Amino acid sequence: MQVMTSDVTPIVLFWVLLLVTLLAGTVSGTIRVVDDDWAGADFQTIGAAVNASSDGDLILVYAGVYGEHVRVNVLVEIVGNGSALTVVDGGGTGTVFEVDADGVRISGLRITGSGSQWSDAGVAISGDDDLTVDNCTFDGHLNAGVLVTQADGCSVVDSTFTECTTHGIQIRSATSTRMANLTFEGGAIFISGSSRDEYVTHTVENCTVDGRPLFFAVGGEAVVVPQDSGAVIVIDCEHVLVRGLTLTGSNVGVLAAYSDSVIVEDTVIEDQRYGIQTWQSTNTSIDNCTILNCTIFGIDLSPGSDRTEIADTTVRDCRYGVRALSADDLRIRRSAIGPCTSYGLFLDSDSDRPRIEDTTTDGCQIGIFGKWWSGGRLKNCTVRDSTGVGIDLTEVGGLLVMGCHIANNTGGGLRSTNSTISVEDTVVTANGGTGVVLWGNDSVIDGGVVSDNGADGAVLSGRGCAARNTTFEGNDGSGVMMTGDGHEVWRCTVRSNGRGIVLRSYTTNCSA
Numbered sequence: 001m002q003v004m005t006s007d008v009t010p011i012v013l014f015w016v017l018l019l020v021t022l023l024a025g026t027v028s029g030t031i032r033v034v035d036d037d038w039a040g041a042d043f044q045t046i047g048a049a050v051n052a053s054s055d056g057d058l059i060l061v062y063a064g065v066y067g068e069h070v071r072v073n074v075l076v077e078i079v080g081n082g083s084a085l086t087v088v089d090g091g092g093t094g095t096v097f098e099v100d101a102d103g104v105r106i107s108g109l110r111i112t113g114s115g116s117q118w119s120d121a122g123v124a125i126s127g128d129d130d131l132t133v134d135n136c137t138f139d140g141h142l143n144a145g146v147l148v149t150q151a152d153g154c155s156v157v158d159s160t161f162t163e164c165t166t167h168g169i170q171i172r173s174a175t176s177t178r179m180a181n182l183t184f185e186g187g188a189i190f191i192s193g194s195s196r197d198e199y200v201t202h203t204v205e206n207c208t209v210d211g212r213p214l215f216f217a218v219g220g221e222a223v224v225v226p227q228d229s230g231a232v233i234v235i236d237c238e239h240v241l242v243r244g245l246t247l248t249g250s251n252v253g254v255l256a257a258y259s260d261s262v263i264v265e266d267t268v269i270e271d272q273r274y275g276i277q278t279w280q281s282t283n284t285s286i287d288n289c290t291i292l293n294c295t296i297f298g299i300d301l302s303p304g305s306d307r308t309e310i311a312d313t314t315v316r317d318c319r320y321g322v323r324a325l326s327a328d329d330l331r332i333r334r335s336a337i338g339p340c341t342s343y344g345l346f347l348d349s350d351s352d353r354p355r356i357e358d359t360t361t362d363g364c365q366i367g368i369f370g371k372w373w374s375g376g377r378l379k380n381c382t383v384r385d386s387t388g389v390g391i392d393l394t395e396v397g398g399l400l401v402m403g404c405h406i407a408n409n410t411g412g413g414l415r416s417t418n419s420t421i422s423v424e425d426t427v428v429t430a431n432g433g434t435g436v437v438l439w440g441n442d443s444v445i446d447g448g449v450v451s452d453n454g455a456d457g458a459v460l461s462g463r464g465c466a467a468r469n470t471t472f473e474g475n476d477g478s479g480v481m482m483t484g485d486g487h488e489v490w491r492c493t494v495r496s497n498g499r500g501i502v503l504r505s506y507t508t509n510c511s512a
């Protein structure tokens with residue numbers, strides 16, 4: 001490579017960096033030089049230099065653009081000529097640096113163009129330890145700039161992340177990751193794991209999101225989050241107050257893990273992947289918040305997030321409005337959810353005893369979805385304008401639906417499968433499919449009106465279901481369809497339907 005006058009300063013800095021590295025005594029092996037356009041270099045690609053290296057070698061990468069994917073399977077240091085001059089580009093596919101050895105260091109590079117798969121990243125390490133990434137710039141990553149999976153003791157410091165669509169740094173089931181002096185524009189830090197150590201051992205120092213501080217606390221009590229914070233991560237904390245913030249585009253607005261009594265109120269969260277996420281956190285309160293445009297969950301209550309209360313909150317334009325997964329005793333009051341592209345409320349897997357009152361879901365694919373839980377009630381709720389079923393329940397026991405209005409849902413009003421529920425004093429009207437499907441044992445519809453639905457008013461299927469004190473009127477199919485054993489229709493008004501009361505074949509011991 002010919003040295004021009006304009007090249008002198010970067011090259012001097014490069015050799016100063018080399019001198020500092022040598023004086024620090026971190027290099028114990030061979031120094032290998034990489035340059036993409038200088039015949040005097042040892043190698044023209046980083047990958048070739050790594051393949052020729054042994055543990056302890058130093059690889060110096062001169063200024064240039066290197067279009068490659070590098071697997072680092074030996075303990076080496078890869079040091080570039082500064083991120084403004086030395087670019088490694090994955091071309092929009094795969095992982096740029098796949099680290100498969102302990103103790104690797106990557107420094108002084110601009111790393112860009114990894115792919116969109118969940119395992120793709122600018123730098124990814126899985127199952128190995130003590131990676132150091134410093135003085136790098138990451139941009140143009142669709143999944144993550146840095147991905148740390150099942151690794152211990154890694155460090156990402158003194159680096160910048162821009163245009164990382166999903167995550168700047170993603171940490172999965174790892175421990176003791178240090179993140180310091182980082183600048184994020186867009187996706188910031190996302191932490192996930194299945195044990196306490198996979199949360200509480202990480203450290204975050206002096207990081208910013210879109211020019212505002214990233215608030216990070218572990219083990220705090222009576223924590224008040226500053227209103228100028230750009231994102232909030234609290235781990236193993238008690239009595240946390242998040243009030244009056246506006247959180248935009250950091251990947252997760254508020255993450256609370258292994259914490260108790262976190263209050264989020266009067267806060268706007270938008271353009272995130274997850275608006276609010278809790279993991280193994282109890283007694284969370286979300287009050288008077290607005291959560292908009294989240295690509296996955298507006299509010300995500302992950303396992304162990306029991307006794308969460310959501311009140312006077314709007315969640316819209318997300319894929320899922322609220323998801324509860326093995327999170328008991330959820331209470332939602334006076335809130336508005338939707339439109340959402342999938343589910344308004346998604347209550348799954350032992351999220352027992354939910355209480356949802358005076359809440360509206362509007363314009364979702366499915367307004368309320370429930371599976372594999374028991375107890376709880378829906379009271380005075382409105383479920384409308386879903387493109388699928390308004391309320392869809394599978395293997396739910398002991399739920400009371402009371403005083404609700406279920407209307408204009410394209411796929412039908414309420415459908416329960418292998419469930420035992422009671423529907424009382426509820427209006428189910430103008431839905432595209434069947435108004436109410438009770439398929440299970442001992443479910444009841446009692447009181448209210450089922451009218452003007454595009455198929456049957458109600459279908460009683462299974463064993464021992466009943467329709468009582470209810471008006472079935474103007475439905476395109478039958479007023480009440482019975483199939484199964486032991487159903488009854490008692491003191492109901494059935495009029496002006498396509499058919500009245502219909503008993504399908506194999507129906508026994510039913511009465512009307």
